[in-house]
Amino acid sequence: MRFVALLAGVCVLLLVPAAGIHAAQPAPAISAQPEPADDLWNFEDDEEEVETWGTLLRDQAGDLLLFVAFAALALVSFFRKSVRLKYVTLVAAVLYLGFAKSQLISVVNIYSVLTGNLPVFRYSLAWYLFAGFTVVSTVLWGRFYCGRVCAYGALTQLLDRVVPARLRVDVPRWLERRAALVKFGLLGATLLYFLLTSDIGAYRYVEPFWMFTRQASTGMWIGLAVLLAATVFVRNLYCRFLCPVGAFLGLLSKLTVFGIxxxxxxxxxxxxxxxxxxxxxxxxxxxxxxxVRCDDCERLYADTAKCPHWIILRRRSDFPQAAR
Structure with a gap:
């Protein structure tokens, strides 16, 4: 984890000798060397600011504050277990982190960590805040990023809410468990390919996140359309079975401090x-x-009318009164 960034100034002034020569004095000899063009115009040098942490923070304050506000919204929705706030967070993730910033954790970032080829810290404070929040939240609560922060995951969850339930295909449990392993294979294969070839351009063929930049070939758009169409029938298809970043964060979530x-x-x-x-x-x-800490089961745990734990406790407390 790392965080925060540097500017102030110097100026140089050209001094031109005064031309006050007494009229009775002989005219001075003319120099054989012409004066530099800059001296003829007597322009002052432009001021050049030196980087300081204050100016760097000022320049990046907008991005930092926007992400802090988004992270606060995500955390409030998580701790309050509010369905409404959760969907507000998902919409914000799509609009802000997706279409506005095109900022998602990518398998390329994992490759950059492995090779030490990371963005310059002082110029990328918001990115390090974003990445740090992702890692810390994963260690604390699990795949929190996948369930609330990732713009693509948020988009598919919103899509799932507007698609009629009759269109969904329930994947058999035995197949679901085996298909969930595919993303780990894709993570390993993609990182191995990067390490052997240093060709990071291949990530566009294993991640659909480029959609938020709206820059891709016709074939890639067709592939994305097929993927989203399949997601209509198999909910969260890419996130559950194909996402290398989800696989990486899944491995990291084995360190989760606060489980369910x-x-x-x-x-x-x-x-x-x-x-x-x-x-x-x-x-x-x-x-x-x-x-992905979606809250569905945690809301059920707290529901005294549905969760057997509370129903049994209530019956036990009512039994002595009935026996009287």
């Missing part, structure tokens, strides 16, 4: 497992490599 609470009743209850649209719940276990 589980009750003893979770050993037999299947309500959350059936509800999870990411295939991240398998019996009593939450698979952190797949979980």
């Amino acid at each position: 609470k589980r009750w003893s009743e979770c050993n037999t209850c299947k309500i959350c497992e059936k509800t999870c649209e990411w295939g991240a719940i398998r019996g009593p276990e939450i698979v952190m490599t797949e979980c």
Whole structure:
């Protein structure tokens, strides 16, 4: 992790000798060397500012403040478990990080970390804040970035909400678990290709994030259209099965500090497992490599009318009164 950036000034003044010569004095000898053109005009040198942290921060303040505001919105929606704020965050991610800034964590960034070829810190403060937030939030809560920050993931989640449920195809659990491994294979293959060839241009064929720049070949747009059409039927298709960045953050999420609470009743209850649209719940276990902290199961845990844990507790507390 790293954060923050440098400007102030010098000036040089050309002095021209005074031409006050007494009229009675003989005329001075004319120099055989012509004066430099710059001296003839007597222009002052332009001031050149020197970088300071203050001026660098001032120049990048807009980007820094906008991302801090977005991160605050994402965190508030996460801690409050608010469905409305979650969708406000997803819309903001698409518009701000997607179409306005085209800023997403890419497999190219992972390659840059491996090779040490990173942006200059003092000129890229907002990017380092963005990357640092992604890493820290992943270690703290898991794939928080995938569930709330990634512009492409946000777009597919919004798409899922407007597509009629009757069009969806439920992937069998056995196939879903095997398909989830594909993204890890793509991560390894892509990084190996980069290391062997140093050709980072290939990332455009494994990530659709370029769509936010609106610069691609006709064939790539056709491929994107096919991918989005398939996402209509298989929810979050790319994020669940194909995303190398999701695979990398999934591996990092094995370090998650604050996992999701589980009750003893979770050993037999299947309500959350059936509800999870990411295939991240398998019996009593939450698979952190797949979980994007979407809040669906956590809201169910807190629902005293649906969660068996609370229903059983309520019945136990009512039983002594009924026995009287």
